[in-house]
Amino acid sequence: MIPKLAAKGSSFKGAAAYYLHDKGASTNERVAWTATVNLATENPEAAWRIMVATAKDQARLKEQAGIRNTGRKSADVVLAYSLAWHPDEKDGLTREEMLLAAHASIKALGADHCQALIVAHQDEPHPHVHVILNRVSPEDGRMLSSSNEKLNLSRWAEAYERGRGKILCEERVANNQARDMLGEFTRAAKDRPRHLHEQEKGLTKSNKGQMVKDQERSKDAALAAKGRDMHKRHRAEWDKLRTDHKDRRAAIIARAKAATSQVRAEIQAARLPAWRQMHKRHFAELRLFKEREQRLTGKIHNALAAIKSMGAVRGENSAQGFLGNAFNYLTSTAKREAALVQRQQFEKRDFAVEQRREVKTRVAAIRTEQRQEERENVKQLGNKVATLRNSQEHDRQNLRSEWRERNTERSGEWSKVRASRDMRRQVAERFSGRSQGRQDRTK
Structure with missing residues (x-):
């Protein structure tokens, strides 16, 4: 299992046009099937339009949830990534298994409350799906954090392969072991303590x-x-x-x-x-x-x-x-x-x-x-x-x-x-x- 994050973007229309059609064409022969998450439709064309409406409605959703509409705003509401299986896993890999993996990866990102469109392609020797995720929560308008998303997907992919009984990417295991042991040790500088001002x-x-x-x-x-x-x-x-x-x-x-x-x-x-x-x-x-x-x-x-x-x-x-x-x-x-x-x-x-x-x-x-x-x-x-x-x-x-x-x-x-x-x-x-x-x- 190889997860790969794409650069964040601001256009659901552009993402859908790319993933729902063949490369550089208006046909869609490479699309095997699609699915939606937290959306009231299974129609992919309607799904991305609903996600556009949700992102544009961010301020009202926050107000309705009692959340102050403050802080720095970001236009990068589109998070897209792919999940690719090894070509040897193609035989016997069902749509249900691929869909379960996509849902599990969304949960690993802490985005199981977000809207998403899942697109499976059949144009490569390896089975793979693409996930187009709306970072704006339909519940309260909050933006999904991008902190540690690559690391979280890496750890999930390792656990996924272990669950299937075979590690296919040993380099990822070594890298995650190194991360666990090396960690991150930087600390932010602290302000001058109040008690020192009180002393003076x-x-x-x-x-x-x-x-x-x-x-x-x-x-x-x-x-x-x-x-x-x-x-x-x-x-x-x-x-x-x-x-x-x-x-x-x-x-x-x-x-x-x-x-x-x-x-x-x-x-x-x-x-x-x-x-x-x-x-x-x-x-x-x-x-x-x-x-x-x-x-x-x-x-x-x-x-x-x-x-x-x-x-x-x-x-x-x-x-x-x-x-x-x-x-x-x-x-x-x-x-x-x-x-x-x-x-x-x-x-x-x-x-x-x-x-x-x-x-x-x-x-x-x-x-x-x-x-x-x-x-x-x-x-x-x-x-x-x-x-x-x-x-x-x-x-x-x-x-x-x-x-x-x-x-x-x-x-x-x-x-x-x-x-x-x-x-x-x-x-x-x-x-x-x-x-x-x-x-x-x-x-």
Whole structure:
């Protein structure tokens, strides 16, 4: 199962015109069948028009559902993708099975509430369907999220193949394993915490307070920079891990490809003398045939040889072949020569088939070794991932410890500023009280 996303678009009419007709024509012979999802019609022409109306009615649907019509608007309301089965699965693959797979893929995208038109094509050796999906929900007008849609389809396709009992795309399995183990570790930058502003509130009017503010913010900035450097280094380590994994896998594939080419070359070189000998024998047979055609007895000999050879090629009984073809071969030089050439062509074909069979056997062993190396590569990746996670978690714990110490130190410095401010206020209030007392006594 191979899912493939097309670029998002804004025209259901254009999508329907392409998928419901033959390429570059108004005919529709490549369309095997169609189906609809969450639509009140099975007519594909009516279906895409309803989806157009739904998309245009987005604002009213939101209002009716009590959802504010805010946020950035997008015209890309059309999501189209295909689901392709392996050609070997064609025999026995029913419409019902293909339809169930299409419905399951829609659910994997979180779009089982959306309108969709499913179109099955029969113009390729592999069975496949196309899904035209309306990203605007007919329930509340919300736009379907495009987040992780390719990854979700990939994971669904892997689960689908496992459910059918045979993995046909091993590369996808390896990629999904790598994604599971590597993950995504980037974090958005955070705003300055509110409690830091609360610490500074009312304490920065004095020179001492302003100096402490500058000093503490400088220390915070230095530690924050250290944290950013750590995260940058961590991302670089994960990038290197991914690159190393891909490079090892590419090397495994390259070795297998080179080994396969070498096997083909070796077998071809080993069988080349036999091929030349067969070609030389065919040339001699054709020359002898033409010499015999100069005599009546030779023509009879050639005719009998033609009947015999064609009987062997077609798997016929020689007597029956003689009765059915003797007259044609006895009266026509062209037919006798054609029989000889056809028999020689069958010999060449059998020779090539045997050579391909030998290559296939040798290459199968190479493929088995390649798969084992790829499994070992994934296992090695898992071990490296675990080691790197532990190492980076240790770095993060150390950074958190430094931030705790930084917070304690900062709080202590602001406590000193606060205490100094309170002391100045007390002194000022005491001095103000004494001045007021002297003024009262003077009066």
